[in-house]
Each structure stands twice: as C-alpha cells, then as structure tokens.
Amino acid sequence: MESPSEEVAITEEETQEAAQHSEPAPTDEAVDNAEQATVDSASEPEKEVDLAPETASMVKPNTEAEAEAENTEIDSDIAEEAQPEPAEPVRFQELALPEPLVKAITKLGFEECTPIQGRALPFSLSDYDVTGQAQTGTGKTAAFLITLFTRFWENPLQQRPNLGTPRALVLAPTRELALQIEGDAEGLNRYMDMRTVCVVGGMDFDRQRAELMKGPVDILVATPGRLIDFLDRRDINLSGVECLVIDEADRMLDMGFIPDVRRIVYQTPHKRKRQTLFFSATFNDAVMRLADSWTIDPEHIVVEPESVATDTVEQKFWLVEGSKRQKILLDFINHAEPERAIIFANRRDRTHKLVEFLKKKQISCEGLAGDIPQKKRLSTLNKFKSGELKYLIATDVAGRGIHVDGVTHVINFELPDDAEDYVHRIGRTGRAGSTGTAISFVSEDDAFNLPALEEYLGGPIQCIQPDLLPDSD
Structure with a gap:
C-alpha cells in the first residue's frame, strides 16, 4: 500500500x-x-x-x-x-x-x-x-x-x-x-x-x-x-x-x-x-x-449594508485605561444589571479570557467565536435567545450573525479596527422598534481608531469618563 x-x-x-x-x-x-x-x-x-x-x-x-x-x-x-x-x-x-x-x-x-x-x-x-x-x-x-x-x-x-x-x-x-x-x-x-x-x-x-x-x-x-x-x-x-x-x-x-x-x-x-x-x-x-x-x-x-440606527441606539464612548477595562466592565454589569447584553472583543483569545474572568465573578455568560464547535455555538445562541443566558461575549465574525430581539446593551470592550464593524456591533441592539444602548471603551490601545470612526459616522465623537460607580477595589 x-x-x-x-x-x-x-x-x-x-x-x-x-x-x-x-x-x-x-x-x-x-x-x-x-x-x-x-x-x-x-x-x-x-x-x-x-x-x-x-x-x-x-x-x-x-x-x-x-x-x-x-x-x-x-x-x-x-x-x-x-x-x-x-x-x-x-x-x-x-x-x-x-x-x-x-x-x-x-x-x-x-x-x-x-x-x-x-x-x-x-x-x-x-x-x-x-x-x-x-x-x-x-x-x-x-x-x-x-x-x-x-x-x-x-x-x-x-x-x-x-x-x-x-x-x-x-x-x-x-x-x-x-x-x-x-x-x-x-x-x-x-x-x-x-x-x-x-x-x-x-x-x-x-x-x-x-x-x-x-x-x-x-x-x-x-x-x-x-x-x-x-x-x-x-x-x-x-x-x-x-x-x-x-x-x-x-x-x-x-x-x-x-x-x-x-x-x-x-x-x-x-x-x-x-x-x-x-x-x-x-x-x-x-x-x-x-x-x-x-x-x-x-x-x-x-445586499444593502447596515446603516447606523442613531434614532434607536444611544451611543456612549467611555475613556478607560486598558488595564482597568475588565474591572469597569464588571462594575457596570453589577451596577446597571443589563437585561441582555452582547460584549464584543477584537480577538478570540480576548473573548475566552473575558468569559473566564466574568465566570469567576459569578456572572452568567458564554463566548461565541469562530473556534468554538458549531454544536456549542448553536446551544449558546439558543440559551441567549430564550433568556437563559444574559451575557454573550463575541468576536465580530461570530457576532454578525446574531439576530436576537430584546438585546438591551452592546458593549465594545475595545474599539473595532474597522468602522463598519462598529455599525454591525451596535446593530445587535435597538432592533424591531426597541431602543438600546451601545457603550464603547476607548483606551490608549485603540484610541487611534477614533478618527476613522468619526469620519464613517459623519461627526465628532465625545468621549467621557465613566463616572458610574463607587470604586470596588
């Protein structure tokens, strides 16, 4: 042979x-x-x-x-x-x-x-x-x-x-x-x-x-x-x-x-x-x-590309230190208790680390990325659709196919490299006549993406300090 x-x-x-x-x-x-x-x-x-x-x-x-x-x-x-x-x-x-x-x-x-x-x-x-x-x-x-x-x-x-x-x-x-x-x-x-x-x-x-x-x-x-x-x-x-x-x-x-x-x-x-x-x-x-x-x-x-749904999505940009993003995310979840949220990261490894971090803090969440088996991805999506799962951590590639009504928040753990990806991300909320909130973390690691995003959105972006919660250190 x-x-x-x-x-x-x-x-x-x-x-x-x-x-x-x-x-x-x-x-x-x-x-x-x-x-x-x-x-x-x-x-x-x-x-x-x-x-x-x-x-x-x-x-x-x-x-x-x-x-x-x-x-x-x-x-x-x-x-x-x-x-x-x-x-x-x-x-x-x-x-x-x-x-x-x-x-x-x-x-x-x-x-x-x-x-x-x-x-x-x-x-x-x-x-x-x-x-x-x-x-x-x-x-x-x-x-x-x-x-x-x-x-x-x-x-x-x-x-x-x-x-x-x-x-x-x-x-x-x-x-x-x-x-x-x-x-x-x-x-x-x-x-x-x-x-x-x-x-x-x-x-x-x-x-x-x-x-x-x-x-x-x-x-x-x-x-x-x-x-x-x-x-x-x-x-x-x-x-x-x-x-x-x-x-x-x-x-x-x-x-x-x-x-x-x-x-x-x-x-x-x-x-x-x-x-x-x-x-x-x-x-x-x-x-x-x-x-x-x-x-x-x-x-x-x-097929027509998605447009920015500014009338149904409130967009916020928070200035954060890169090393404190996880803490600020955790504080926001504990303080605001979003009903249903998708948290976007730029890389699969970041997605997995975020899932691990949040689960250790007793936050119910699952990841959605291209390297996760199809059967597991479908199970995760079904749990998210049914409300059994409140928080989904996703990459852009995996997240673009998510069409679930009732998503109240989209959180950009880091700004996407492509302005079009930003539109796809925030388009997961504010659907079917509902309103939603999109919060983007802007750190020293990705602030250079702001000019292209401003040009794409057609106006200046105002970044603010996330003065939302008492310190939980």
Missing part, C-alpha cells in the same frame, strides 16, 4: 496534465505588473457602469475570444446599485435541494432564505458564476455552502480523487472566518457524508496535514498563506477543483494577500471549467477587476 505522501505526490507528468486544464502560472514579472495594475486601478475614481439587460447575465461566452474579452473590461453587471428585495422571502423547501440538506437546514432552525441567499441560490445552483456584495452575517456563507453540498450530492464522483485533491476550495482572509465556515459546513453536513477540511495559519501544521490525509476532501477551507505552504509541499493538488469560492475579497486586497490568491487561482482549472463564487463587502474598482478576471459573466447580487 502506498504511503500518504506517495499518494499525493505530483509527478512531472501529472503536473503537465494539470497545466493543460489550468491557466499557466504567471512569471514574477507578470504578477508584479498585474498587482501594480490592480493597485493603480484602486486609486482611480470609480466610473459609472451601465447595467446590462437582466437577460444578458444568463448568457455565457461561447468562444475563447469572447472569454478573453471578458478579461479586458469590467463586467457591466457589476454595479454599485442595490437590487430590490423579493416581495416574499424564498423558502428553502422551494429550491429543490437534496432532502438530507433540507433536513439539516430545518434542524438548524432556518426556513426562509436571507436576501442574498434568495437571490444567489437560483443562479449558483444552476452552475452560474455569482459575485455578491454582502457583509458577514447576511447569510452568504450558507449560500455558497448549500451550493457546494447540492452540487456534490447530485454529481457524485464515480472514482474518489487522490488524497489532497478537493472538489471545492473556499478561500477566506482570516483564520477565524475560515474556522467559522468550517463549523457552518459541519452543521449543514449533519445528514450527508461529505468531508470538509480547514487549513489555516497559527495552528499545528502536522495536525492539519494528518486531517488532510485521512481521506478524500470534498470542501477545503483555507487561508491563503497556509494553503501556499501545503501547495509548496505538494500535499494539496488543486487541479480537480470544480468550484472556487473567494470570500471577503476586499479584505484580502487590504491585507496584501492578492499575490498569494493569484498564485492559488492559477493552480485551479481555467475559469471556463470551474464555477466561481466571489464575495466582497465592497466593490471598488480594484475588487471589480479581480472579480472580472476570475469569473465568467457572473450574476451580481447586492
């Missing part, structure tokens, strides 16, 4: 065969030039793009010449205009999904599609490329996972591929988002027999490799850097990828990951021989060019 390393080793002949089905790897000079073009285009003013007739998006190029033309101009379907929401929400039962998948969706407590799911799934399930403008928390993760599970269920392989050869690749910019995608996949795969593997940086490489070698992989979720590590070792072969998902493309651009992503995409089959689902919170000129280079005539879906 061949060893795992022998099974996944790529011979010269296999490499040449894969090259026939994939785009040629670019030279360093070509990558540099492409990157410079992307950067240059990001600095140019955005041009108005006329929307093509709706039927045009349903027609794919018939010739290689037409396909090449797609690469030289921005797809006319990609515009910054929001689409009207369907009059009635689409129910999952209406989408002709596999019965085990519908059963899992129902078990998770979902009956109706979110706007992006209702608009994207009819196209993605029909094998069309999709570009979606939506933030985390809008349901886009389920949209592409449902597409992948349906595709593989309806088109099982007669012969299982070699180890390390996934049928779908999902690229995410951060470890936390990748882990959450893996967790969501586990929930949807409850009654199906498919394998999802996640490879991300900052975690044990050998353990991830061992997981890869356990058997064929249907869905590989990865961050670009760690995937490059596996590709360099030839532990992963992307020549069999049937569907490529790129999530939060704008963040990948901001974080400088695009050279790695380009290298990865070049190792998958040509875009005419794969389906591509491309998501981004924003679609500036640079992101639009990336989408155009990796997709063919995509259906473009736009």
Whole structure:
C-alpha cells in the first residue's frame, strides 16, 4: 500500500496534465505588473457602469475570444446599485435541494432564505458564476455552502480523487472566518457524508496535514498563506477543483494577500471549467477587476449594508485605561444589571479570557467565536435567545450573525479596527422598534481608531469618563 505522501505526490507528468486544464502560472514579472495594475486601478475614481439587460447575465461566452474579452473590461453587471428585495422571502423547501440538506437546514432552525441567499441560490445552483456584495452575517456563507453540498450530492464522483485533491476550495482572509465556515459546513453536513477540511495559519501544521490525509476532501477551507505552504509541499493538488469560492475579497486586497490568491487561482482549472463564487463587502474598482478576471459573466447580487440606527441606539464612548477595562466592565454589569447584553472583543483569545474572568465573578455568560464547535455555538445562541443566558461575549465574525430581539446593551470592550464593524456591533441592539444602548471603551490601545470612526459616522465623537460607580477595589 502506498504511503500518504506517495499518494499525493505530483509527478512531472501529472503536473503537465494539470497545466493543460489550468491557466499557466504567471512569471514574477507578470504578477508584479498585474498587482501594480490592480493597485493603480484602486486609486482611480470609480466610473459609472451601465447595467446590462437582466437577460444578458444568463448568457455565457461561447468562444475563447469572447472569454478573453471578458478579461479586458469590467463586467457591466457589476454595479454599485442595490437590487430590490423579493416581495416574499424564498423558502428553502422551494429550491429543490437534496432532502438530507433540507433536513439539516430545518434542524438548524432556518426556513426562509436571507436576501442574498434568495437571490444567489437560483443562479449558483444552476452552475452560474455569482459575485455578491454582502457583509458577514447576511447569510452568504450558507449560500455558497448549500451550493457546494447540492452540487456534490447530485454529481457524485464515480472514482474518489487522490488524497489532497478537493472538489471545492473556499478561500477566506482570516483564520477565524475560515474556522467559522468550517463549523457552518459541519452543521449543514449533519445528514450527508461529505468531508470538509480547514487549513489555516497559527495552528499545528502536522495536525492539519494528518486531517488532510485521512481521506478524500470534498470542501477545503483555507487561508491563503497556509494553503501556499501545503501547495509548496505538494500535499494539496488543486487541479480537480470544480468550484472556487473567494470570500471577503476586499479584505484580502487590504491585507496584501492578492499575490498569494493569484498564485492559488492559477493552480485551479481555467475559469471556463470551474464555477466561481466571489464575495466582497465592497466593490471598488480594484475588487471589480479581480472579480472580472476570475469569473465568467457572473450574476451580481447586492445586499444593502447596515446603516447606523442613531434614532434607536444611544451611543456612549467611555475613556478607560486598558488595564482597568475588565474591572469597569464588571462594575457596570453589577451596577446597571443589563437585561441582555452582547460584549464584543477584537480577538478570540480576548473573548475566552473575558468569559473566564466574568465566570469567576459569578456572572452568567458564554463566548461565541469562530473556534468554538458549531454544536456549542448553536446551544449558546439558543440559551441567549430564550433568556437563559444574559451575557454573550463575541468576536465580530461570530457576532454578525446574531439576530436576537430584546438585546438591551452592546458593549465594545475595545474599539473595532474597522468602522463598519462598529455599525454591525451596535446593530445587535435597538432592533424591531426597541431602543438600546451601545457603550464603547476607548483606551490608549485603540484610541487611534477614533478618527476613522468619526469620519464613517459623519461627526465628532465625545468621549467621557465613566463616572458610574463607587470604586470596588
């Protein structure tokens, strides 16, 4: 029997065969030039793009010449205009999904599609490329996972591929988002027999490799850097990828990951021989060019971003010392006794430490972060919804999907690095006609985020001393 390393080793002949089905790897000079073009285009003013007739998006190029033309101009379907929401929400039962998948969706407590799911799934399930403008928390993760599970269920392989050869690749910019995608996949795969593997940086490489070698992989979720590590070792072969998902493309651009992503995409089959689902919170000129280079005539879906609900949310900014944040949080909880609150932290490790600290002080709370198993996250959310749990400590990635009425307070234990994340956070309170309070701790560790937040909110922020309680030292 061949060893795992022998099974996944790529011979010269296999490499040449894969090259026939994939785009040629670019030279360093070509990558540099492409990157410079992307950067240059990001600095140019955005041009108005006329929307093509709706039927045009349903027609794919018939010739290689037409396909090449797609690469030289921005797809006319990609515009910054929001689409009207369907009059009635689409129910999952209406989408002709596999019965085990519908059963899992129902078990998770979902009956109706979110706007992006209702608009994207009819196209993605029909094998069309999709570009979606939506933030985390809008349901886009389920949209592409449902597409992948349906595709593989309806088109099982007669012969299982070699180890390390996934049928779908999902690229995410951060470890936390990748882990959450893996967790969501586990929930949807409850009654199906498919394998999802996640490879991300900052975690044990050998353990991830061992997981890869356990058997064929249907869905590989990865961050670009760690995937490059596996590709360099030839532990992963992307020549069999049937569907490529790129999530939060704008963040990948901001974080400088695009050279790695380009290298990865070049190792998958040509875009005419794969389906591509491309998501981004924003679609500036640079992101639009990336989408155009990796997709063919995509259906473009736009979901309106959240706005600041200043009329229903009272916003307070407290000046605090970084070393005293835990004490001030505890004092506030003991003094004000919020009926139901979500406390946001910027990192998973901070979330876990806060949960540990508050529990030691006899405060009933649980954490919600991307590295927490899906079953545990669902249990925690259900307790929070029912009122059994009063306080939830969450990261941005995990918290964006929380839609619970009756949250009276949102507490930002630290200011988010992204102003949009602030809006998502405080949007968890003041819902369904109710009022809420958002309290943000501003310390020397994150005060530098204030100018960008003021610009985003459109006005100055007044920070005050939290003169709320007697000292409890």
